[in-house]
Amino acid sequence: MKPYLRDFVPQNLEDIPEATAYEAGYLVTKNAGWRNVRPVIDNTKCVGCLQCYLYCPDGVIFQDDNKVDVDYNFCKGCGICQKICKVGAIRMEAEK
Amino acid sequence: MKPYLRDFVPQNLEDIPEATAYEAGYLVTKNAGWRNVRPVIDNTKCVGCLQCYLYCPDGVIFQDDNKVDVDYNFCKGCGICQKICKVGAIRMEAEK
Amino acid sequence: MKEILWHGRGGQGAFTAAKLLGAAFALRDDKSFALAFPSFGPERRGAPIRAFTKLDNKPIGNRSEIEKADYSIFLDDTLLVSSSLDELKGNGKIIVNTKQSFDDERIIAVDADSLAEKVLKRPITNTILLGAFSAVSGEVEISDIENAIKLYMPQKLHAKNIEAVEQASRLFKEVK
Amino acid sequence: MKEILWHGRGGQGAFTAAKLLGAAFALRDDKSFALAFPSFGPERRGAPIRAFTKLDNKPIGNRSEIEKADYSIFLDDTLLVSSSLDELKGNGKIIVNTKQSFDDERIIAVDADSLAEKVLKRPITNTILLGAFSAVSGEVEISDIENAIKLYMPQKLHAKNIEAVEQASRLFKEVK
Amino acid sequence: MSKHFLSGNDAFAYGIRLARPKVISAYPITPQTIVVERLSEMVEDKSLDSQFIHVESEHSAMSCAMGASSVGARTFTATSSQGLLYMAECLTYASGGRFPIVMMNANRSTALPWNIYGDQRDSLSLLDSGWIQAYAENAQEALDLALLSYYVAEHKEVQTPFMANLDGFVLTHTYEVVDVPTQEQADEFLPPYETDNKMDLQNPRNLAFSAGPATNTAFKYKEHNGLLNAKKIISEAETRFNEIFGRQYTGLIEKYKSDDADYIIITLGSISGLVKQTVDELREQGEKVGLVRIRYMRPFPNEEISQAVQNAKAAAVLEKDISFGNEGTVYTNVNSALKKFGVEVPVSNYIGGLGGRNISEVEIKTIFSSLKTNPSGVNFLGIGVNDSE
């Protein structure tokens, strides 16, 4: 369970709800464009301690077979995970 | 220094101030009509301890030559002074 | 329309009487209407207050205070002053709780204090004056007042107050 | 009216550049007018933002965002996308901080990062792009920009940024 | 139904009990307090099954009501004067959020100077806040409004909070005979509250969000239409009300002998009773006078008022408020209606009852007679000044 991207963007009068109430977790834009650097996880080094997962403010690190992976649609490249990873399994790479 | 009764009661448009600001301590009505019983001080018993003066919620007991007296215009007859007076110098009398 | 003005001090129950009278009158049938209200304001316990009852056989549109009364009722005779008579309509009457007597025929004296002492064992005279009003004015039946008391006073006060109303009324019925 | 659109990320100083440009232009004489404003909104640090400068020789009544620009200036080439060209007027130009080169003549590339590294010792390219704009467009004199910098940047940044503006401008003057 | 001798506050409390709100939050203020006291007694004696929340201010009273409404609970609150102003932020919040909260407002003057008595500056100064605003004439209408209000407010096509206004003291504290319906009747009239505009554990939703420039107008337009739809739903509710309770109300305005009247007073609230009585008297004397009583200030009865006065020779708006530096707010609204409908009847403005000043029968007669000669401008009752420009 997690907010996720939808195709439909309500814009017209009919699509806009009557009250300020709408489906929870409805996403229509990504945050990828915010990033200058991206975290890259070296799965060979990762020990699955989940500290990066715990401390990511955006919650974009997820568990993947006892290892972890990043949802680059929403990672902002803050670099917290890189600092948190005690074994140095994460490095930040320039986006360009 | 004390609020006191005035003769002039502002009622007309001209007499009413421009803003909600007026002379401090301006009284136009008495409280005597509130009283069913009145405190009467027996000056022969009074020892001038001033406790009645201190505890009167309306501040209507005043010092008079080391004794005390009551401003009956504003005394409400609550009876606190009578209870406070340790020497029994105050008794409450029916108003009628 | 009959207009009844009540005078008392906060706590003496003037407004309760005003309200009971209104209820007694208005609930008796579909053609009776009443308004009852206190004088509105920041008055505190001890301060003189007024209350109002208006009785009519059609809906009453005027919610203003009564200026001239058919009956002006005083729960406490210290409140009765000479200008009190100015508050009466031409043939208006004052009913006052007092031990004094008056030689003005517009003023009807009732020793409600004594009656209250006897019947209620408390110095509350409002229902007694209501009983007196009923007898004097004939505007409302004792049974209607009893009905109002049952509806709008706490249960434990019913019996004594009904008794008070009846005794007060009897006082006048006898006199008359 | 000349309309200049600025693109950057929060913190890169796009709006400062927009404002300096407006000040440089408008304070030079009584016949020059400018508006400068950021894109309004809850955007946070890191999010792409836009800023706007409008230059004219009469008071500017239209406070709306620029839809089609004479110059669209990018402080960061990751923000430059193919649709960026749609934001230009017919003869509009893009000025972009980049190490790449483009074979579209509407796009003018400036390696502002390198120049910033050299002159400012910090990766802040806004005044460099302002210098570039001055040289490319001829809309505003270097001296006016310097004046604006002196008025609206903190004292300790004056010298370096003036240097940056001048060097950037020279870059283009030479090329041209 | 059974007859009772009740004050306006009591009557409203009886009506609210019949409506079975799930949550009641309120803060004391004269002259509203009695309605809340009654409800706390009903909760204590279990004749009303409701959560009674003692909040620490009116802002919290409304905020709490919105919280309860946001999970689909029917809610009630009440206030007056300073209290209404103190919760002003929450008023637009509730209407923008389309929470169909019902609030009783005891109309009272606003400080400064302080004054606890009845005038209507409190609610009329917040006319733009997106609430339905109704004004009761007497205790019976007060009780009935308590029931009608939920019907209208919660209706799918309306979804708008409802402020029922009772004149302070002269209505809230005045006792009169009131027919109190039975719970069965009330239940037949008023369905339970159902809505999509709520947080739901089965079907999570995000509420009360931001909407930027692109979509904001749409939300505001819908809100506006919710209020406009209320016109129809008020009428629907009143018809249904009459079927069940046998009392028919008349929609946004009440016309009293105005159809053929030459001179009309337009007013609202409990003073209407006295105006009616005066109309009757003057009619007996052969004067063709009438009353148009505004029952709802929002949605505003533009068309209804215009039609009601179009054949008169002159009309006066009598109101208990003033928009300083202009004129009475009701007058402004009425004028706008007449302007739009091209009604050229001259209309003057009488500001009366400020700070609880009594409006007398004599004054009402004076207004009627002044309509024959000087039908214009802003006049203050109790000052004797005509401020026409």
Next chain:
Amino acid sequence: MSKHFLSGNDAFAYGIRLARPKVISAYPITPQTIVVERLSEMVEDKSLDSQFIHVESEHSAMSCAMGASSVGARTFTATSSQGLLYMAECLTYASGGRFPIVMMNANRSTALPWNIYGDQRDSLSLLDSGWIQAYAENAQEALDLALLSYYVAEHKEVQTPFMANLDGFVLTHTYEVVDVPTQEQADEFLPPYETDNKMDLQNPRNLAFSAGPATNTAFKYKEHNGLLNAKKIISEAETRFNEIFGRQYTGLIEKYKSDDADYIIITLGSISGLVKQTVDELREQGEKVGLVRIRYMRPFPNEEISQAVQNAKAAAVLEKDISFGNEGTVYTNVNSALKKFGVEVPVSNYIGGLGGRNISEVEIKTIFSSLKTNPSGVNFLGIGVNDSE
């Protein structure tokens, strides 16, 4: 004087510094914040000798300002939107107390939905609160209003608080050239604040008291007249302002090519710039169009507007607000003015810019052209709906 490139907020802060307020209390809210930040900097760097009070809410900001004013100190505060609503109780308190506080309001939409952008529902929804309300067109006028406001508010014949409104973002956050007067000029223009309406250790007074039914109307009448007097004093202040600063303002309204216009837009605030530009353009094409810009909503320019539009064929009120269940509030006020003065020019209403939606030149042209054919009803820009009844 010297020229600067300033935002509306900056300009206002410069103006306030020149007015030398003794106490400043404020609470942050977008898009007002900058003005307060600037002032806190000026206090820090000692270019302004003032007490800067960090209050914990807007209610306290205004309450603190009233406290300071009640001892005779010139005071300033600023707010916007939710903040203005949160202090609503204090607005009527300040006006009823006749405290000549100056407040800058950054016009912003009000929740719900949340929206930080500029529309004018905040201040227009509190039009009845007894404050003078001015609306600036640009940063220069903003700065000048900061000085003019104290002159008018504190004048013996006015004694009324003053709300200077700046459109959020499009004015508060937009930079343009502003002439900043010297302190000497400002001191010449604006005398120190002197009043009897204060607590004074030498001459004790009781303030902000109660006034019952007998006297309340008198206080309200005086308050009303204070606002009406402001009309004269605004004009006096502007004349004096021109003498010293060489800029002449035009009182309650500004007429822009409206004298001979067939079609007129009536509006307020910064959108007027675009309307002027459009008028110029259309005039060049031979269209007889014009603008009436409302500079003051209170006191309301009934007569001025009526005169300005009486010879037109049609007019439109363009405004950034809506009184739900009725129409735009400015429209209502304008209609009432025209009704009273018997001006039969048809007037329609355009609600635009809600929640910061842009109003474009094309839309303004459309309004002008629609005036030729369909001059009535309530229209929403950005929805394409005509709501005429």
Next chain:
Amino acid sequence: MTVSKPVTAKTISKDEFFYGHKACAGCGGSLAVRIALKVLGKNTVAVLPAGCMSAVGFNFPQLCFSNNAIISTFAGTASMLTGVEAGLRAQGITDFNAVGFAGDGGTADIGLQALSGAIDRNDDIIYICYDNEAYMNTGIQKSSLTPFGARTTTTPAGQNIHGNIRPKKNMFEIVAAHGIPYAATASIGYINDFMQKVQKASEIRGTKYIHVIAPCPTGWGIDTSETVEIAKEVVDTGLWYLAEYENGEFKLNHRPKEFASVEHYLTRQSRFRHLTDEDIEIIKTSRDKKWEYINKNFG
């Protein structure tokens, strides 16, 4: 910290600053206001929010304060005080006291936030809460300082609920937790103690808070003559205590040798007359718990 000699009945100013007011006969609140003003003297600017004291003292043209005084909004006591203080200081005036008198509702409920803000800024003001344990001016509704068990018009006592079910909010400790320069509790039943605390407050710079129990015969259901007695009794029973907070330390000023009867205290008041033995037991237990705490933490 106090340097002056403690003020007494003999030495207190003979001026009356609160006089001719329309408070009920025997009103404890009016006694608190009267005495505090006499201690503070004529250079005092008083701010009173909506509540009984302003309602009875400011009915134009009956204006019952002879010093400078103003009504604030109900929520605005402290913030208006801040403005008064800053406004005078900004004009170069320094020899004055800015004092607020707010009821329990105006202090612990709707005025709490502004008070907290003023303490946080450490504004140089005196804030006196006269606590009559309910919203009296509007007709005896529950406030957060209404004690457990009390009947009010919004906490009716009946078969199902025995009056107020929540304990009294602890304003004294809440204020102390702000690190205020001076805070104290008092009772009009111990008026000398109260006078000295007011005097002390006037001699300290920064924010001062005094919380004084001021019984209300009307709301508590006692005779008008019993106000002072009952204000003493509440201290003697240990249900209220006299203490100070200064320099970060709590100090108990008065320790009853043995507690007076809680039953007697409660049953003489009609607001408590419905309480069952169990209810009274709860009250005693919570008192004892409080005193455990006091004994542990107060100097």
Next chain:
Amino acid sequence: MTVSKPVTAKTISKDEFFYGHKACAGCGGSLAVRIALKVLGKNTVAVLPAGCMSAVGFNFPQLCFSNNAIISTFAGTASMLTGVEAGLRAQGITDFNAVGFAGDGGTADIGLQALSGAIDRNDDIIYICYDNEAYMNTGIQKSSLTPFGARTTTTPAGQNIHGNIRPKKNMFEIVAAHGIPYAATASIGYINDFMQKVQKASEIRGTKYIHVIAPCPTGWGIDTSETVEIAKEVVDTGLWYLAEYENGEFKLNHRPKEFASVEHYLTRQSRFRHLTDEDIEIIKTSRDKKWEYINKNFG
């Protein structure tokens, strides 16, 4: 009181409830909200007042909470929570958490009164203050939780004034002084401690308050990657402490063996960079005084 096993990185719900939001990169507040919701689970109704967290999470149609969530007025977090709780309970629904997330300004300033009211009623809600030490959403203005010395846009640092001149209000102790069932301090730098406190709060009935330090890279002037580090450092320096209040007792949860360098902590943040040695001395002295108090009073 907690019976459940403490939640950890391994056992915490894999659901994400706060996702796709527009907070600045590295935002501490969003981490606090995210983690708390993961602990509380899907039957949670969240109330957020105006502030960064609502501003970044609720821009229609980008709605970033997958649980039920609502924005309250800025002042209305606690009172809206009360309504949510009462409204659900009145409908017979009991298996849910009502949680509020308010900033320091929304908690200690404009929302304090409503919070105090909710605690006083002992409403069954969890109130979490994410403290980033200023009004961040409006651009870094001073709140009453801004620490001494910090530069904000309304407490500029210059020749005459060195940033904020007032100490941080002590919300934890103010809340505790209300006699709340449970209160705690926390830091996102010690996330396990925070998680367990949230878990504990969810298992206690009545009002719960958790005050979590949540650094803001934008407002504090640090790199986006340093948020967690600095949140740990503030605890290690002793400038913040991890504690609980329960059953009327304070308990310290973590005692740094020796304090980390205050200078290092301060100077790495641009908001403190202007501080003089004397300013820093003041900060250290007041920390030491606080720890004296903690050592004396906390279990």
